Amino acid sequence: SGSLSEETYKDSVEKYLENNPQFAKEYFDKKVRCEVIAAAFAENLDIKDPASFKDVSQIQEATIIFDMIKEMHSQPIMEKAMHKVLQRICMLVNADRCSYFIYRARNGIPELATCLFDVTTTSKYEANVVNPQSEIVFPTDIGIVGQIVTSKKPANVPDVKQNPKFSDFVDKQTGYTTKNMLAAPLMNGKDPLGVVMAINKVGGNEFSKADEDLFSKYITFATVIALQHYTSYMYNVESRRSQVLLWSASKVFEELTDIERQFHKALYTVRNYLQCERYSVGLLDMTKEKEFYDEWPIKLGDVEPYKGPKTPDGREINFYKIIDYLLESKEEIKVIPTPPVDHWALVSGLPTYVAENGFICNMMNVAADDYFTFQKEAVDESGFVIKNVLSLPIVNKKEEIVGVATFFNRKDGKPFDEQDEQITEALTQFLGWSVLNCDTYDKLNRTEWRREIAAEMVIYQTKATLTEVQQILNTKEKFDMNPEDCDQKEMYKLLRTNIPEAKDVDLLLFSFSDLPVSELDLIKFGIRCFFELGVVEKFKVPAEVLTRWMYTVRKGYRDITYHNWRHGFNVGQTMFCLLQTGRLRKYYSDLEAFAMVAAAFCHDIDHRGTNNLYQTKSGSPLAKLHGSSILERHHLDYSKTLMAEESVNIFQSLQKRQFETVQHLHDVCIIATDLALYFKKRTMFQKIVDATEPMSDEKEAIAYVSNNPIRKEIIMAMMMTGCDLSAITKPWEVQSKVALMVAAEFWEQGDLERTVLDQQPIPMMDRNKADELPKMQCGFIDFVCSFVYKEFSRFHKEITPMFDGLNNNRAHWKELADIYQAKVDAIENERKRLEEEQAKKATGEDGEGGKSKTCTIF
Template identity: 35%
Template sequence: MPIKDTNGDVIGVAQVINKLGDQPFTKLDEEIFSSYLQFCGIGLRNAHLYEKSQLEIKRNQVLLDLARMIFEEQSTIEHVVFRILTHTQSLIQCQRVQVLLVGGSKVSFSRVFDFEANDLNITEDGESRTSPFESRFPINIGITGHVAATGEVVNIANAEDDPKFDPSIDEGTNFKHKTILCMPIKNSSGEIIGVIQLVNKFNDLPFTKNDQNFVEAFAIFCGMGIHNTHMYEKAVVAIAKQSVTLEVLSYHATATLEDAQRLRGLRIPSSAHLGLHDFAFDDIHMTDDDTLTACIRMFLDLDLVERFHMDYEVLCRWLLSVKKNYRNVTYHNWRHAFNVAQMMFSILTVTQWWNIFGEVECLALMIACLCHDLDHRGTNNSFQIKASSPLAQLYSTSTMEHHHFDQCLMILNSPGNQLLSNISSEEYSRVVRVLEEAILSTDLAIYFRKRGAFFAAVREGVCWQMDENRELLRAMLMTVCDLAAITKPWDVEKRVAELVSSEFFEQGDIEREELNITPIDLMNREKEDQLPLMQVGFIDSICLPIYEAFALLSDKLQPLVVGVKKNREKWLELAMDESLIKIDAEETNNNDNSPKSNMTDSSSDVSATESTTN
């Protein structure tokens, strides 16, 4: 009788012979036997499914083990390929296994690794091999090249009968190709990065479909392993190149010992002589050496040199290196950084706030002021993003400020410039944390995000000794110092504003010529006549509120508010003059002199003024 499964398919035959007593099999015997065989069919099918599931579990376990072995160490491509070769040969036993890595074209191979069944038994100086042999055997370019080019799997039961096989590769050798299984190795993107070829399965058996499926699954892990190792090797090379580049840049970016010794020999004038406590300070008549000696004086008067055991020559060299790392751009250069540091020094000393911040935070703030625009390129964060610069790819927010901080750390860690080398590890960590916060705070986007909380804190009269409140105060203080030119006497403010606008217009020119975009009004050279009005808007929206808030914290800072308001009046006068000139020009060119026409033009000017101010 047939044995059938639950689907009615015949899966076997059962036969009983010679019933005892020489009696024939009866109809009842047939019914009993038939009923019994139904259970046999179910049992056999279940046993078959169990075997298949056990085989699949074993197969998956082997693949997981292989994946772990491939990915657990990606030191070199040779090491990974050696693991692939040895495990492939042990799982599907054959005489040879080859891994061929694709070169520049799909039919050429950059490297060829091969493995024989007895290679594991060969030792060199008593040690087992950890890397594969390369290019010992001839390449059957017909088959491997076809697989590399097309991505097809080739399973040949008899090599001599296949037209793609080149029999000449066996000539002059004691080896004969019989059965071949060859398939592509792909990376995670599906690109062919190599070929794996198995030759002559043991016992002269052909490679089965199961062998093919297994190697195909294994090849996926091989592809990921080889691709990841390639990426790892590239990363190692890139890190090495970066290390060499940083070493070279560090050498060329730091000041020489001779320059430091020269600066060390200069006389350091007093703060009173230099006018460093004056909010109206102007560096216009100072030489670069004067600015450097003034920085040393500020560090001395704040007792930072003595308190943190600074080597005086290292301080001189560090200052020279910081100055050297400012580019020769129109505004965001060394002179701007020096002026920001001077304003920080004058505020800390005039208000006695150095008592609130303490020596560690004062040190961090002074370093931050001098370094807050290091390596500025004369373009802002928005430009970096529009131009898809490498800096914008590194930092998606506060792009330039992050770069300034990185440059600051690079100089502080350069030989001969290690200003913080004599402080404790706890103080060093604290300085670096405050330093990063302070430099990032010079991004006006962060200022706008924090100023609401600051104004509320000023109104409520919070305790500034608390860490979180003091951090907020430091951030706002950096903005106050960064924008301090707006508080200076009119001749200083006007000169600085012209420098800032020139740098903005230079960026606008680049945006128009290289990026093919129309710059915003602030950076549009064609809107230069609107500069006074834009300055009024800048003072009203950004400057005046923060200086008024600081004046509430200390009446010693009231002169800053007075300076801002005076400059606002001057800019407003210029804006009015520009408007009158514009109206006169329009009236001259206007053929219709009716009062209605003049009123319409005047209204348009007012509307434009309001729009620009907003």
């Protein structure tokens, strides 16, 4: 009976299942899920009624999942892999159809777009994948799909009409009626990637809880596919971004001279990483204000004022050049200066809009756009049709829009997305910032051009005129010809005749005085120095050039109290005297002697009457230009400026190596006149003197110095110091007058420090302490000058007259200082005597005798 009872039970169950097919279907969906899944994900999909599957084990489910993972990894195209998953999910939950919406952002606004639409268990991939031009796009604040991606949570909507978020926008476009849906977001951490939606439960009014669980379980595979695609895509994006920035940086810094060439090099190099069919760069006119003569017709009413669009900083929008990069087939670059308004990249008005507002504009399916007038047909004979566009402003560091870059048609047919915006924005930002390089280079160029113009003006104003040259080299009077038309030998002869002999004017004496000599005669004396050195004819210095150079050097000195042409000449004459009379020339070549005397004449050219410290305190342009030895470097620059002007370049006939030597010696000689460097070099000079003093053989001393360029330069530098201070060695009647000139110039600087800088000058520059001049002169001689001339007298006894003159002048200054000190002491003694007398009176000690000093009885 037990057996019969079991048979009866089976019959009852079978009859019940036959009479209740819906229950049977749902029951087997739950209990026989593994085989259903096996059938759903089989390679050769064979659609059967799920109720017919029986006897499936849990092991089969694991196998199925493994096969599905293999399938996902074997399919490189995300849409195809996702299509298969959607078909299986569609069957598993008995949905009429499924769709996949991709999440993205354009113009900074998130949106959802159809990627796979109306996928059924039997539909083909080609029919379901959405062409970029046919996408249905809507923002995330519309529809249930928008709610899903915003809330980032799945939803089971049994009746869409009861859901306030439901939008029938898609239904109206497709004619399909949505009743219920099951939807879930695909997430990458906290960021949405897309939404999968199952629509309309087949054989039921809504999706059940079991469907939700199943949908949630297998939506993971869709997430893996989307995430895999997203990761791969973002890797590609970052790779492109880094390449774009790397190559654009490389090319930007290759070209600093011109913004157009800079942009072109960068944009052409990165073309393969931008992944578009074309791009166009429009460069904007940066002129903010019209020339006054262009304003006249407007102000007179003859021309209408400009009423068109303007950039945010108020410039009229005028693309002065367009560069088109055509990449769709054969690469071609077109540069269009002053492009017409109907140029294919401008005619839509989009670049103008971007230039006016500074917005990034990312547009898909431009043919359907009503705001801009894009050409719907081919834009040129190549057949190129604009489908989607990304346009960005190129903004410099000053927040000025310098151009507009517009990219056309992404190569994969999809619209430009947020990542494309970021890549191109990084590129345009970099290009915009790099404009600073061109601007800086342009400013440097303009500064250099202004400097050249200023130098030309200075040379023109200071260069000796033909009339001035004729005062010395009177070829017009002698030959009735200008110097350039005369024979050089005849001019040498004439010039020698017109200038006095060195011995006749004491040029070879250390005691030479310029005071009774006119400035014009000093120019002649300077020319004579070069003839005495024998360098004029040896180095083929044209007589006219030598005369003009010497006269120009004189004009280069300002008419100030001490550091004027007379001081410049005295230093040059002393250098000449050290070489000739002091017999220091034996250590130097003719070229070196030539350069040393020329540098000595130029050593203080264009001196301003104030020292380096004042230049620094006052923040003068010279102080900003030169960090150390400020005035000395300015004098050096001035002297080299004369070398650059052929008509006054006395070294013009030298070979390149010789000319470089001359320039180096100018560096050594002129910079050496900075007394701040004197204390660094005098120990080195003393060692040379100590080494040569015991040498009895002159040839040995010459070899010791001449064979070592450093020793020669040290002696040369000390010679310049000796020349610069030589006024302190002149006869007393000369030195006393020159010292007052030096002091007067110092006092003038002290007045400036007091009035301009609001500072108290040091005693040497304080005219209120003029009476202390003798004492300060003694201190200057002892602290600075004595070493120079003492060591030179040891080095060469021929230079002893300078040391003797120094000591003689010190004796005179000491005598004056003692007289002044005696007066000061007398005044001080008298003051003390008066104070003592006053003190005695105050204490009553004025002859009244025995009163106590501490107590008085009234």
